[in-house]
Amino acid sequence: MEIFYAYEADGRFCRLDADESGHCVRVLRHRAGDEINVIDGQGTMFRCRLVDDNPKGAEAEVLEAFPGWGGHPYRLTVACCPTKNNDRFEWFVEKATEVGVDRIVPVIGERSERKVYKTDRALRIALSATKQSLKSRIPQIDEPISVKDFISHSGLDPESLKLIAYCFEGDTKRISIQEALRSYTGRDVTVLIGPEGDFSPEEARLAVEKGYIPVHLGASRLRTETAAVVAATAVYLAFE
Amino acid sequence: MEIFYAYEADGRFCRLDADESGHCVRVLRHRAGDEINVIDGQGTMFRCRLVDDNPKGAEAEVLEAFPGWGGHPYRLTVACCPTKNNDRFEWFVEKATEVGVDRIVPVIGERSERKVYKTDRALRIALSATKQSLKSRIPQIDEPISVKDFISHSGLDPESLKLIAYCFEGDTKRISIQEALRSYTGRDVTVLIGPEGDFSPEEARLAVEKGYIPVHLGASRLRTETAAVVAATAVYLAFE
Secondary structure (H helix, E strand, C coil): CCEEEEEEECCCEEEECHHHHHHHHHHCCCCCCCEEEEECEECEEEEEEEEECCCCCCEEEEEEEEECCCCCCCEEEEEECCCCCHHHHHHHHHHHHHHCCCEEEEEECCCCCCCCCCCHHHHHHHHHHHHHCCCCECCEECCCEEHHHHHHHHCCCCCCEEEEECCCCCCCCCEEHHHHHHCCCCCEEEEEECCCCCCCHHHHHHHHHCCCEEEECCCCCCCHHHHHHHHHHHHHHHCC | CCEEEEEEECCCEEEECHHHHHHHHHHCCCCCCCEEEEECEECEEEEEEEEECCCCCCEEEEEEEEECCCCCCCEEEEEECCCCCHHHHHHHHHHHHHHCCCEEEEEECCCCCCCCCCCHHHHHHHHHHHHHCCCCECCEECCCEEHHHHHHHHCCCCCCEEEEECCCCCCCCCEEHHHHHHCCCCCEEEEEECCCCCCCHHHHHHHHHCCCEEEECCCCCCCHHHHHHHHHHHHHHHCC
């Protein structure tokens, strides 16, 4: 099943940008009159009829709308420190999108080796993985923010389940991510994953202060990007 | 924590090959008398004292043995069709090793686009991921075998839980992988994951005939390698 992305979709017409139009018209040779499937990236898939097969700006008329197409029954934010090796973080973006994530926040920790992160490639990967896995909502990818700022801002919603994967050597008791998910009856989950050098004790303390629950992801020592995908998978499976 | 791999470990001495010796002596500058941690790749970690700091063949004396170090409470075989793009399969090998897998079998299906698979790179990736994730047992990576041969051979053990992720359009009822794991009281799990073009109906039929339980991995449409990692993660989390 081939999916196109419309940068503009008003419910009656879908407009494809130059990339998508070229793929639709030049590569797949669709012509005016053909039926195509178009997503708006915001949660709706449209069955459409191509009305303008311009390879630089194609337009399609909506025949039928499928709101919530390819959606999932939870809302998941994964805030994860970008890895030193960019490929690893991008791999996480791809896999989390396939599994089902709503928002990805690149957070920069005090111990992060990578202090700068450009979101452009991640946005392209998220779009491609969304189409490939037959979803209609592209995960939001935020501009990078510091771990402390993210915690301070995310700490405001009392309804959501906020989890931090951190060792907390010493007194702090951790439960498994599954246990935390089992005892939660809502749908809004945020998971915070630290950098290769882990969170600083101050970051961890602030998180707990703001309502984050310390969790572990099992006995294995996982890389940052693996931990992020395992956490997303745990949420995905818990709502299955 | 730095881990070295010994190609030979008799319980009293550990011998490192040229690669590991070079890394230990030239790169990390360990000298005779230093304490190092060595795994035998078969489930034991040894605290050792380096007695010969030859950078082409170092030797260490065992001070203490930790059998089962970094192990997990299940035995997992993932039989997965190699992806068209080799990197994707190798990524699965790395991530499954980190999470915890015992045996990886590259299986060639009737609809596999890739009919040949060389295991040498996967073996190196598995070794590296084993050390990186602080485990002492390197997953076994089999030589490729056809899906039908694998099913016929793996079908002999009545104690193990055998799962096949396949759509089974039509009559066959599927349960979620978690449901299958919940109702199983043993520890030996085999998961079979098909190629991009899915199993053939004959392969699927043979699997069911040999005791494989048809499962799904949730509502998301996952790539082959993502399905394999999600399945391994589901097993990992189920035994947590």
